[in-house]
Amino acid sequence: MTQGSSHDARTAGAHRVVVIVDENSNPFELGCATEIFGLRRPEIGRDLYDFRLCSPEPRTLMRDGFFTLTGVAGLEAADSADTLIVPNRPDVEVPRRPAVLDAVRRAHARGARLVGFCSGAFTLAEAGVLDGRRATAHWQWAHSFQARFPSVRLETDVLFVDDGDVLTAAGSAAALDLGLYIVRRDHGAEIASSVSRRLVFAAHRDGGQRQFVERPVPDPPDESLGSVLAWAQERLDAPLTVADLAAHAAVSPATLHRRFRAQLGTTPLAWLTGERLALACRLIERGEPRFEMVARRSGLGTAANLRALMRREIGLTPLEYRRRFGL
Template sequence: MSAGSVAVVVTQEIEVPSWDLYELSIPCTVFGKPQPDLADPWYELRLCSTGEGESVGGGPGDGVGMTLRTRHGLDELARADTVVVTSVPDSCVDEGEPLPRELITALRDAHDAGARMVSLCTGAFALAEAGLLDGRRATAHWMHTAQLAARYPKVRVDDAVLYVDDGSVLTSAGLTAGLDLCLHLVRRDLGPHVANQLARRMVVPAHRPGGQAQFIELPLPADDDKGLAPVMDWARERLDQPLTVEDLARRAAMSPRNLYRRFRAATGATPLQWLLDQRLRQAQSLLEATDLPVARVGELSGLGTANNFRHHFLKRIGVSPSGYRRAFPRT
């Protein structure tokens, strides 16, 4: 087993808030600090950028100013075994501001040279722009996955996972999910024992259950059909009761077929899909805010038996109700 060399790309060419340094610190901590008792040699880390004196801190209103000077340029990417792309500037995500062409070219060259390509959070936008995610399953922070999917339709975006390992190209969700992915790389390269010991030293779990679906708020879709608002409110007040499409249609004074059509137009979901999402939102809220037994939460949310509750919750949220409660403990 060999650790190899890791080139971490500093993508920001403009001042950004210093909290974005968190994601940059993850690969530096995992791959940059020697662990001779676990593996010797450890990884060889290089920070690379489009120029010297990259400013990666001290954005407007931040109150913290700092400058990171990298020793290596983008030509190092093609010589690395692994290339890690950290978050790109918000302007590239939200406003579509183009990334430097030299960066995109360097990423393609590194991939063609056989480097393993890795992105943390919105670094996926750089890999996607380089065409390296075309036809692949990939992820990013759930707040940005819709933009990623819209801008790069050839990418199969999954917003429910912490990271995606597609062999030579790996992507992660935001923030701490980047640490999950970096530990996964150590596990792939040096084995589970080394990864587990490293996780212990960092005081983090070696593997977190579930995916980022457990952290996504189930959306309350915009209701452009104001005529449905009363029946929606009526249903939300009765989630602990059995409700059918016929019940909703009767309350709305329309036929089930018309109700179905109006729901699809207003919410993008069928009445029963919408109702299930409301029940799951209710269950999440009760699991977070109360100490009620899990079975009782299922009853109050209208999700039926404990087995039925667990089935729907696990399928939609990605973890069991008990696992979700442990992730969001009451203080």
């Protein structure tokens, strides 16, 4: 399998994302990175990133010998990354190559953003860039990780962790969540929503949601949350409450709460707030200049509440967000 280069005139000057692929790397996380950061975006009108794969060897045998990756850049490509996604693999007890760890350390020293998907947290920890910092990893390896890297502040029951210039995702599906979160952080909610629509994937699952969902298999249609979610998304500007959602679903608030926990890994109120905040961001990006109007149309009430939520959840005030992502 040979990589087709995306490094040409169409991505000149774009933020460069480089993925290190090493022996026994997981194909799924590689696919997530390629899908989110590497594909052309004709529906947006521009490409978001300059994307490259690199490897320490000319031929890289992927997990369980599924296929061999060839034709990618050498490891030196990591030295030009603005964002470096480190390799992950199922055999977490096997140390990484020194050359890979050195590339990670160099990237960190020059200020590149580092990303670990699933067991990629082990690579970051081996390189020493997680010491004293927050991170997450797949629940299956949490005890092993904590025993090997006690100086890392491991958060064991979240989807992903943003610790500034180092970000980690807990598992395979959480790689998509973290990837979309990075797109949203770089390009705003409207662009992230467009990417998620192409993926047919939820645009906003907060990193604090639980890794383990108690009933991962979808419920029968009469217990699905789909209709109530769609109903609420059309009425975000209304004074909706959890009781309103429960009434529309024809269940008690307690039953609705259990279904949200089981199917989405969050609470109805947290989901509703997240949807309203995402709508507020899109309104600001589309050019609505009045923050009071943004707050009302998104159901967040007042500009003060909008400001507090955006600062807490996004790290930017509405004014800062408009300067960064507005028309």
